[in-house]
Amino acid sequence: MDACAPAIASAAQRHPDSLAKIKTAARKLFTERGYHYTRPQDITRTAGLGHGTFYLHYKDKRECYFAFIDDARVEFHTFMQARIVRTNVIESTIAQSLAAIYAFSDQNPRLLNAVMADEALFDADDPRTSSAARRWGMDWAEMLRQDIPATCDPEIVGQAIVGAMYQCLLEGDRMGASREQVIATLTQLLARALKAQPD
Amino acid sequence: MDACAPAIASAAQRHPDSLAKIKTAARKLFTERGYHYTRPQDITRTAGLGHGTFYLHYKDKRECYFAFIDDARVEFHTFMQARIVRTNVIESTIAQSLAAIYAFSDQNPRLLNAVMADEALFDADDPRTSSAARRWGMDWAEMLRQDIPATCDPEIVGQAIVGAMYQCLLEGDRMGASREQVIATLTQLLARALKAQPD
Amino acid sequence: MDACAPAIASAAQRHPDSLAKIKTAARKLFTERGYHYTRPQDITRTAGLGHGTFYLHYKDKRECYFAFIDDARVEFHTFMQARIVRTNVIESTIAQSLAAIYAFSDQNPRLLNAVMADEALFDADDPRTSSAARRWGMDWAEMLRQDIPATCDPEIVGQAIVGAMYQCLLEGDRMGASREQVIATLTQLLARALKAQPD
Amino acid sequence: MDACAPAIASAAQRHPDSLAKIKTAARKLFTERGYHYTRPQDITRTAGLGHGTFYLHYKDKRECYFAFIDDARVEFHTFMQARIVRTNVIESTIAQSLAAIYAFSDQNPRLLNAVMADEALFDADDPRTSSAARRWGMDWAEMLRQDIPATCDPEIVGQAIVGAMYQCLLEGDRMGASREQVIATLTQLLARALKAQPD
DNA sequence: TATGAATGAGCATTCATTCAT
DNA sequence: CATGAATGAATGCTCATTCAT
Numbered sequence A, B, C, D: 001m002d003a004c005a006p007a008i009a010s011a012a013q014r015h016p017d018s019l020a021k022i023k024t025a026a027r028k029l030f031t032e033r034g035y036h037y038t039r040p041q042d043i044t045r046t047a048g049l050g051h052g053t054f055y056l057h058y059k060d061k062r063e064c065y066f067a068f069i070d071d072a073r074v075e076f077h078t079f080m081q082a083r084i085v086r087t088n089v090i091e092s093t094i095a096q097s098l099a100a101i102y103a104f105s106d107q108n109p110r111l112l113n114a115v116m117a118d119e120a121l122f123d124a125d126d127p128r129t130s131s132a133a134r135r136w137g138m139d140w141a142e143m144l145r146q147d148i149p150a151t152c153d154p155e156i157v158g159q160a161i162v163g164a165m166y167q168c169l170l171e172g173d174r175m176g177a178s179r180e181q182v183i184a185t186l187t188q189l190l191a192r193a194l195k196a197q198p199d
Numbered sequence E: 001t002a003t004g005a006a007t008g009a010g011c012a013t014t015c016a017t018t019c020a021t
Numbered sequence F: 001c002a003t004g005a006a007t008g009a010a011t012g013c014t015c016a017t018t019c020a021t
Helices: A004-014 A018-033 A040-047 A051-057 A061-083 A090-107 A111-116 A132-144 A154-172 A179-194 B004-012 B018-033 B040-047 B051-057 B061-083 B090-107 B111-116 B132-144 B154-172 B179-194 C004-014 C018-033 C040-047 C051-057 C061-083 C090-107 C111-116 C132-147 C154-172 C179-194 D004-012 D018-033 D040-047 D051-057 D061-083 D090-107 D111-116 D132-147 D154-172 D179-194
Strands: none
Touching: A018 A040, A018 A051, A018 A061, A018 A111, A040 A051, A040 A061, A061 A090, A061 A111, A061 A132, A090 A111, A090 A154, A090 A179, A111 A132, A111 A154, A132 A154, A132 B154, A154 A179, A154 B132, A154 B154, A154 B179, A179 B154, A179 B179, B018 B040, B018 B051, B018 B061, B018 B111, B040 B051, B040 B061, B061 B090, B061 B111, B061 B132, B090 B111, B090 B154, B090 B179, B111 B132, B111 B154, B132 B154, B154 B179, C018 C040, C018 C051, C018 C061, C018 C111, C040 C051, C040 C061, C061 C090, C061 C111, C061 C132, C090 C111, C090 C132, C090 C154, C090 C179, C111 C132, C111 C154, C132 C154, C132 D154, C154 C179, C154 D132, C154 D154, C154 D179, C179 D154, C179 D179, D018 D040, D018 D051, D018 D061, D018 D111, D040 D051, D040 D061, D061 D090, D061 D111, D061 D132, D090 D111, D090 D132, D090 D154, D090 D179, D111 D132, D111 D154, D132 D154, D154 D179
16 A cells, blocks of 8 residues: 555656646647637647646636736736836837847747737637736836927827837738848837927 | 510529628628637628528638638728828828728727738638738838938838837727827827938 | 510520430439439539429439439340340350440449449338349349259349359459450359259 | 556546447447448447547548448458368358358348448548458459369459359348258359369 | 546538529 | 529537546
8 A cells, every 4th residue: 555655646746847837838839829729638738748637727728828828928028128228318228129029029939929919819808908018018108208208198109119119020021121120210210209309 | 675684683693692791790790709709600690691601602711701801901901092191291191091090990890900910810821911011001101202211111111100000099998098199199209200300 | 575485485495304414414423423422413513404403303312313223224224135145055145244244334334333232322111122133133043044953043043143243343353354354254154053964 | 556556457548448339339320321321429329428539539430430341341251261161062161151141141230231332432542441342252262272163263253252142142031032042052053163074 | 636538519511402583 | 494592400520628537
């Protein structure tokens, strides 16, 4: 009888971090295939675990997806915060930001889509955190408060910046444009928009 | 002789509009619920038709969805083209454009999401037309060609404008901002960005 | 009004033999694809007629299939009867028979399968004519009556002949054997079986 | 230590025999009703299992059918091999063979149809094992090699024997003939055909 | 805690048949 | 007699989830 104990104990330990494995697999599959083309079964198989293990950690597939989204959003936010240094020269802040987005995008292909996604996946009545875009826009608003012309609503300006950046990232590769071009053009454009009027 | 004509004409199609009914229903449901929460059956029921009729017009659900997207994109493009008058005053062009987007959005709630959507719904290997965003951005590039600083790539500028506008539309209602505020702020911002440098 | 009359009249005449066209198409498709892979729609399209026309001639698909089978059986029987001349030399009768089967098979590829088929397609409770095989076997029995050893039941002998011939036809092409080989071997074999014992 | 062993063994498969149950049910229904009148659902219901279980074992209905056919063919071959003893007296070999076919047919009603069936059910381009008939014929060819007149191709002879036997089995019951009659007649017939010529 | 065989509601799609013209 | 758009019951199959081990 005792002989069993160690076996059981070690079995319990065998996957001490099954949640972490599932999160990794879920992130990989959700970004690569999207919510509807990823089955819980695919996730656990990718994680090297049994199917049932999924439901030890998540009530259902949606919960897993939301956890993935929340993690990704925090990660993106942290990533960007760590990389943007507020300087007096707005061009530099913008250029750094764009470089950071590209860096994030390279490290985590297709993840930004999920981060930015409107939760259109689910019924709108779902009381879910809104897209990360709003928060990101608010960061910009905060950062630029004093640079923004008094007649402009900072939040709207923040959204505009975020929208412009994200759209250029999305389409940038489809257009022939190099990243340097995108960064240069966008920096120039946004800087001019934000600079206090000469008059 | 004449007596034959109407008979022949009416005999041609018993319900000459089953496709039109299906298109209307599909548009309604795809925008309201999205692709994955709309069953062909829902579409035909909404259209007041039998299930089988769906497959008289479309090979499968995907084909119907793509037809919907294509129609919506053409419609959006036409709508915008008809509403934008190129003037010398760039502020007015921008403001008109924003007003037009709002008008389109009001007439077709949630449709813009579909129009703008990256075809992330399906395997990227699908040789589908890319998002309408790119085309819309190119229209802007065309329109502004002479106003854009020589150092800027017009296409990138176009994408930036489109991204800013769309993002503000999306988040505009979630933020407290009124439409007038959004239009005014964005107009001012974009105009400043696009205006030739004083120097 | 009168102008319509000739048009109508000629329309009525346009397909004076829609049944014949349907029979031809049904035969082609049933033999090529089999019952379950042939839709009434395919038959009428092949016949160059409207779908509804099918039900002007047959109550349902089964009825059409049975009509096809019956026609094919009659045709096969007639074909064989016309080609077999009873001689005193049994070898010659057998060889002629085999040649005739090959001829029929060439003129009507795959049709023999349908002719011979056990009506396994449908519930056995269906009061359908049994396979053509039995009748064919009885023809042989009739023909050979006096040649058959008294201890043998002629019907059984007939079935055995038919089974041997059909099986050799079916597998003949899959084996490397030439038709001449098959005919020669089978003729020799059957003739020996049927010949009265020397003693 | 011992206490663990049974637990592990039993844990391996909760219902270790769902495949076996499905095979049994599939065999029953495919033979009774045929491929096209048997739904996967019928099979699992007969097996006392849920619908989904079917697809745990087979990719689709065809795969299940082919597995059934292959099993049946192996079983038939094994059954026959076990029952035929090669003797010097050819009559006895033939009579044993016929008795064995009847025994198999009794134990497995209608199964022989499936075993013998030309794979006409599916597109001929399917790279499936050909009918069991050919193999069975080759067994005969092998067995009789030295008895067969030099002028005859053994494979053709094998096919002829198989065809004759199968046809008599099929029609035997429809004719009034008793099994004894069939066996006696066919034995006599085949033996005479195969016996070396007196001259 | 971990497993994976089992489940069955649900889905996209087909096709024999009808009927207004 | 001829048509073909329309139908909807029925099919093969999927997949999120459960639970005995």
